[in-house]
Amino acid sequence: MKAVGLIVEYNPFHNGHAYHLSASKEAAQADVVIAVMSGNFLQRGEPALLSKWYRTKMALLNGVDIVFELPYRFATQKAEIFANGAISILEAARCESICFGSESGDISSFLHTIEYIKEEEKNLDDGIKFFMDTGVSYPKATALAFKQLQSSNNYLDLAKPNNILGLEYIKAIQRQHSLINPMTVTRKNANYHDEHFTSETIASATSIRKAIFSPKAEGQGIDQYVPAATKQLLEEYFHHFQLFHQWENYWSYLQFRLIHSSTEDLKEIYEMEEGLENRLQAAAIQSESFQQFMERIKTKRYTWTRLQRLCVHILTNTKKVEMNSNLEKATYLRLLGMTANGREYLNKTKKDFTLPLVSKLSSFKENMIDLDVKAARVYALGVPNHLKDEMFKQEFSQPPIYIK
Structure with missing residues (x-):
């Protein structure tokens, strides 16, 4: 069975993703689509709108066959390291090609x-x-x-952000001496950072999230921009957990970490550069919201995304010593979900995988996965108190999602 790999966040899965998926499968003449998907915290330094389990189900219901988690140590990184982790997972899972969306398309x-x-x-x-x-x-x-x-x-x-990511994917393929064949399709209609709807059917994830959080300001719903399965799962998640995740849900925890940590402790946080700890600590004391805090610490030298990633590492208390090694390749394949077609591929191919396949967390002792577990626990702090325990336990109890 011939597999094409996609590197995704699906925050949430929308019509542009559906186009990318079908165009990729056709271009690669693939039998199976494998997605490497970021976990609960994303490359732009944000909590995902909804949990990795719901986003996995979105992916499977919309045409992906296998979803592997991109570990925290790669998912919350600059483009080069992000690409290293994703490509190493697709290589280990025996993908013949990857296909990414880009502004270039060539x-x-x-x-x-x-x-x-x-x-x-x-x-x-x-x-x-x-x-x-x-x-x-x-x-x-x-x-x-x-x-x-x-x-x-x-x-x-x-x-252009997708051109940058695509370039890093190919550089990672070359660095790792991978035989994966890179392909690209042009992004349709919406740009990565677009905050407003500019097409009748295709919109950026950014504009969709903005509409979800401020529907009155946007003046319209998102129904025409997402598949029916996405809409249903969004409604189901909100009904059950009573929110969609955003930074403001975690502001009190971040503020506490900043105010009650010593500057010496903050210096040990991954991506903390000398002097930033003082700026962040002073801003945390003065700010009443995450938005206000970010506006206070933003400078020309540090992008909003770069600062948000640093905030994620502060929130999860992720130290330099934990992250400054093993940034070249992933060390395991965490299976989040599969379809019947995906399971057939796994049964036929997993003996040739070059990394251990993890489907049950409790049976896997690799230290590197501890960061994913910690990130999942912190992510659970964002939901109402009576639901926290359920989300805490899900990281250990949830088997890979199976869609027949």
């Missing part, structure tokens, strides 16, 4: 850009340093330095 432009970056590495590094010295963030400095260097239209626009 795989040759990715390959040309990678070669050009190798040739111009010294000049690019000098350019990045120059622009960072002006006070801009690393991603912005990289995009500016690359734009300054290039003399052709055959290269990627590195100011």
Whole structure:
């Protein structure tokens, strides 16, 4: 059976994802679609709208055959490390290809850009340093330095987020000497960061989340932008847990961690850079909400996303010593769910997997999974008190979801 891999968050699964899934399966002529999906905290440094188990069910009901969890140590990282973890999982699961959405839509432009970056590495590094010295963030400095260097239209626009991720996926394939074949499809109609609906059927996850949290401001619902299964699961989750997760649900916990930790302890948090701990601690004392706190700490040098990821690590008390090793490859395959077709693939192929397959957490003793468990426990703090215990236990008791 031929498998194509997708690297996803599905926060939530929408019509654009459905298009990407079907286009990927067709382009790869695949029998099976395997998704590597971030857990409860995401690459932009946010809690997922709803739990990984509900998002897994969304994926399976909408055409994915197997869902593996992207571990916390990769899911809450910059693009390079995020890509390392995801590609290593798809390689271990014997995917023949990956297909990602991009603003470019042309795989040759990715390959040309990678070669050009190798040739111009010294000049690019000098350019990045120059622009960072002006006070801009690393991603912005990289995009500016690359734009300054290039003399052709055959290269990627590195100011576009999905182009950046796609580039890192291919670089990870090359670093890991993987035989995975990279492919890309053009994102349709909506851009990654769009906050408003610009199409009749396709919308970004950002705009959908904004509509969910402020439907009156958006002036319309989300029904036309998501499959029926997504709508049903969103309603079911809200009815049961009485909320969708967002940073404000965790603000009191983050504020407590910041105010009651010493600056020496905060310095040990992953991605904490010298001096930031003082800025964050002072802002936490003065702020009444997470939004207010972020507005106080934001600078040109640090992107909103970069600061949110740091906040996730503070919230989960994740130390540098826990994260500064094993960032090249995943060490296990955590199975979250499968269809009948996915189970057939696992039965035929799992003997050839190069990483241990984890379907029951209690039987797996790998230390690396402790970060996922801790993140799941912290995520559960966001729900009402009488439901916390249920969500705490789910991490250990929930078997992989099976859709016949």
